[in-house]
Amino acid sequence: MTDTSTASAGTAAHPVDQPPVALTIAGSEATGGAGAQADLKTFQELGVFGSLALTCIVSFDPSEDWGHRLFPVPQDVLREQLEAITAAYELDAVKIGMLGSPETIATTAEVLAGLGPRHLVLDPVLICKGQEPGAALDTDEALKAKVMPLASFVTPNHFESLSLSGMDEISTVEHLEEAARRIHERSGAVVLAKGGVRLSGPDAVDVFYDGATLEVLSEPKVGEVPVAGAGCTLAAAVAAELAKGAEPLEAARTAKAFVSAGIRRRISSRAPFDSLWQGGSAAER
Numbered sequence: 001m002t003d004t005s006t007a008s009a010g011t012a013a014h015p016v017d018q019p020p021v022a023l024t025i026a027g028s029e030a031t032g033g034a035g036a037q038a039d040l041k042t043f044q045e046l047g048v049f050g051s052l053a054l055t056c057i058v059s060f061d062p063s064e065d066w067g068h069r070l071f072p073v074p075q076d077v078l079r080e081q082l083e084a085i086t087a088a089y090e091l092d093a094v095k096i097g098m099l100g101s102p103e104t105i106a107t108t109a110e111v112l113a114g115l116g117p118r119h120l121v122l123d124p125v126l127i128c129k130g131q132e133p134g135a136a137l138d139t140d141e142a143l144k145a146k147v148m149p150l151a152s153f154v155t156p157n158h159f160e161s162l163s164l165s166g167m168d169e170i171s172t173v174e175h176l177e178e179a180a181r182r183i184h185e186r187s188g189a190v191v192l193a194k195g196g197v198r199l200s201g202p203d204a205v206d207v208f209y210d211g212a213t214l215e216v217l218s219e220p221k222v223g224e225v226p227v228a229g230a231g232c233t234l235a236a237a238v239a240a241e242l243a244k245g246a247e248p249l250e251a252a253r254t255a256k257a258f259v260s261a262g263i264r265r266r267i268s269s270r271a272p273f274d275s276l277w278q279g280g281s282a283a284e285r
Contacts, residue, residue, distance in 0.1 A: 020243035021049045021089045024236060025082075025108055026097030027056040027070075033267070033275030034229040039095060041278040042236035046258070048243050051089060053081040055108075056100040066272055072100055075107050082111045092243035093119035095236050096151075102142040109146035119242040122151035122189070123235035124160050153190045153248060155235040156183065158198040170195075173205055173216060180209035190248045192217075192238065192255075194231065197224050204260070206234075208252045217253060219260040227263050229276040234259045257281070 022043050029035030036052050043050030055078060057071040085091075094117045099105045112120065124147075126140045140163070148154070148164075156164055156179075164186070165179040173195070180193040195205040203218040237255035238248075246254065258281050265280030277283075 019047055019049045020092040020240075020245075021051065022093045022095065022236075022239050022243045023051045023053065023085055023089075023091050024095045024097060024239075025053045025055060025099070026095070026232070027058050027100060028054055029229075030057070030059040031228075031269070031271065031275065033273075034232045035097060038229040038232040038276070038278065039097060039236040042233050042258070043240050045278050045282060046237060046240040046244075048092075048240040051085045051091075053078060053085060055098060055104050058098070060271065062271075070100060072104065075103055078104060078107050079111070082108075086111070086115055091115070091117055093117065093121065093239040095121045095123070095239035096147060097123050097232055097235070098125045099143065099147070100139065102138050105139065105142040105146050109150060112147075112150050119153065119239065120151050121153045121155065121235050121239040121242065122147060123155050123231055124148065124164065126160050126163055148187050148189075151187065151189045153192070153238060153242070153251075154183065154187060155192045155194060155231065155238065157194045157231050158196065161193045171199065173199065173207070176205065176207045177209070177214060177216070180207045180214070184209050184211055192234070192252050194234065196230065197221055197226055206252075206256060208249055210248055213249060215249060215252075217256045219256060222260075222263045222266075225274075227266050227276050228273050229278075230259055230263060233262060233276055233278060 024039035026036040040050045059069050060066045061069050161179040165182040176193050176195045180191045183191045190210040193207045204221045206217045208215045234255050237258045238251045241251035241254050261280035261284050262276040265277045266274040267277050268274050
């Protein structure tokens, strides 16, 4: 039995010797390389207590060219997870990953609009793998309409930057800078637009823009193939740093370095992709 007098006394504010608390609203990815698993490992590595509201379960299918299988969490179950977490903790940051359906987006947006977290980091997963094209389009439109307006910080990848900016091409750093500006103008959020290995050249490049400061963040590429979990980890690392009190630009710089170390120490497997290791930064110290 819980000592409720002790438990309730601890919810008013964080004692000075306790870490910040962050929530991820995301899907499970069974191999552990991405999704909620990556988010929680990132929070832990960066000194933040992580909680999770699970939106769906995604598992690769080894017998079908490692395609995605998507299993949504029922809406009442998602709502009850969010109810418990927000009742238990004073959240310092929220990170949103894969939501997976218009229904899940609506439930999440409703709860977050009432909660009004100071830091809401959105990894805008516009194409939900495992869905039919029509359903994916419905999900994309719902995300743009209901969740984007709530976000304080967004981390779109190359495809998502094209979609959110309305640009036809992003093949240079200058294009990525323009995309970041457009996304900020349309959303009001701080933007970290990810070029990664999609742009030619020796460096993996991302662009930060907050309406006043534009900065290109670069790290040497480790190969030319994307690594699973990099996008999830970047957004989670931004959320963790914001939860600890970092300014957005410093959070972006720290997250970029954290992801780069994780890629350098990536995990290989029998799957046709490598996975980022969130312990890479600690291993390189």
